[in-house]
Amino acid sequence: MRVGLELLELARSQRAHSIFVVGTGRDVGKTTTLRAIYAAACERKLRVGVASIGREGDMLRNDLRRKPRLWLQPQTLFVTARSVLPRTPASEVLAISSLQSPAGALVYARVASSAFYELVGPPTASGIREVVDQLASRSEIVTIDGAVDRIAALAGTAGAIVIAGGAATANTMPEVVDEIAALVARLRTPAFDPQAPAIHIEGALLAGRIAALIADGETRQIVVRDPTQIGLSGRPALAALARLRIRCLRPLRVIATTVASIGPNRAFEPRAFAAAVAAATGLPAFDVYAGTRAA
């Protein structure tokens, strides 16, 4: 089983030109998943662009050791901060963006020699869309290292989304499974039906409003602009999505999950974990460490 290749093919079969890997937290195998997809894309001789969603830039200040680096192949396009771009090996510097990150102005560059590179992205959702658009204009596939707390950046994307979850984020397997299922369910909020009655929500749909709608026994569609506008996570999100007909104008495309059964403080049984996530989400669950898939 070659997980990266399977994920890449899954995305390409749905005509996605970008793949966002969004982790439910830290140490959940997000970067490992991204590496696997990237390696598969390189093997397929695709022109690849890679980017990161802001958070890594924030980490630079305080915790450089935790900063994931990617071994990038020649011809790969990437985005990083000017101050982080390595002097050697030299890259082809394509443009200096007006977008800023906490580590300075962003630069678009093309890898000339294989090496480890640090990715830094813009902190805003609009900046991330701009970066992805720029990379997409010069690439066949763009892979984006996402973060759950920068989820607004997904708004309006036509790319495929892979959710990475792992043992690091909660104490028990059921809790982690619920967490992953809630994020998947939220991001897979269906498109609204224009023929059916609906309440349109301007901006974010927050917990207070959701509670009021449930209390009122609302049966009409509750329509948000896109799934990132739903301001709930975990079990409360699952409950709200089950009790209300929450819909969106611009649906997102979640294609799969990946699981990391090992966390810094605990480990789950890999096959059972992947199977539980697949069952809870209705999506294929890949274990990038074990090289297995649960459907």
Added chain:
Amino acid sequence: MKPLTLLDPASAQILGFDWLTSAVAPVSPYGERRFAELRPFFAGEEAAAESRADSISALAAALDVDRLEAARVTLRDLPDAAGAIARASMGDILADPSFLELRRFCEGVDRVDGLVADRASRPRLAGDPVRAIFEALAPGRGEDGGFYLAGAFDAGLEAAREALVREQAELDSARGREKERAARELGRDEIAGDEFIVMRADLHGRLPAGVRVVREAPTYLLCSLEYGEAALAALARRDAAAEAAAEAEERVRVGLSAIVREHADGLDAAAAALGELDVLLAAARFAQRHGCVPAAVSQEPELGFEQARFLPLESELATAGRRFIPLDLALHDVAVLTGPNMGGKSVSLQTCGFVALCGAFGLPVPASRARVGLFDQIAWIGIGREERAGGLLSSFAREVLALKEIFVRNAPRLLLLADEFARTTTPHEGKALLIALLARLRRMRSCGMLATHLGGIALAAGVRHFAVRGLRGIPERPPTQEVGEALAALAGSMDYTIAEVAGDELPRADAIALTALLGVDQEFVSRAYQALVE
């Protein structure tokens, strides 16, 4: 653009200084730096002010709208190479993004020259230093317009990189063989990533050689694959080759940085000239858009114009589909301006201030012809000013304090624009204050215009008297109660012309006519007319 002591903040706001600043703002970082240094011209700098306005007008005449816009787009897209030039001049070894900025700067200068210099008979900005840097960095230009420290810069670099590629391929091959072997022995397709899981149930016998257990769990082992002897040897050779390539790259950067350092002064001069051109192009665009002409800059504190416009209001009116009525005026001392409500007295004063402001910054002025003196202070008192203040003072007290500040400063060349100063006190005392103010301004040899509804002031103070001609007749009350329609009817009946009048103005009843026009009931209006003649 800094007003320095020319304008206080309240006068700046009333006279549209922010609007003007925005209308003549440059687009490049070079232009922004130059723009931030701009200050008004003062007495003694008349030739320089006139020359600047002439240059701007010449540019506006030489360049059509499209060419001027193309030059501005080029300028807007230029990276800021000032930091790179400064660092190189201090002996720093520049990084590759800086080389990209410098090359794009040189390309931009050349493009701007092509768009502007040849057409407008201006000296080219791309001199020897710009050409030298352009040529030095040319081997690094990629197909996408990026910059790469290419092998073409140095044969040694090319060789070092080729060696690195060979060693990397050998390392990949050695490591790949190790991974393939381990995967095969574990019965899986591949080993991806640094760490991987081996299920105990799938493990028959011992782990393959080189596979190290990182962590054990009841049902699986978390493993990593150690480097074997062949891979370690290849890794050492690859690292040595990478170090050699890094040294070769840095040598090229040292050489390129030295060339930049050698031409730093020339590049600085080109950047400064580019900034100046950006500022001039912005002003030329302003002149084109608003039909501005260079004023004759007088050595006297005077102000005269034909067909002048107060551009902030003209733009606002244009948005509403209405037209600004241009004004003619000649002011070389102090004068009184009277006229009906909504007859344009305030706008006339604002037009005076705006034209004087444009002249002070060496900008073409919005008029068909103008003569402008350079003032040390352009001050506004009266209506409009009090809206900026608050607190415990009455509006009259605030006016008086503003006037006191003007007297204390005692600017040698003052343009004072007073809009209904002292209107909030008794007409009797207000008139006295205005007469005293006119006398003081004459003593200060100032230029000024005092708009008022009070009669007899010009005659009493012995100054010239201008008047807005006012309503040509009583406008028809519009059939609806729409304020917009009433204003349109008023504009159609109002003669905004300013004319010098001898003696005092004849009593008029324009205010009562306006009251009727704006929809107040007829009985009230009739009673007002009756009271007027009683």
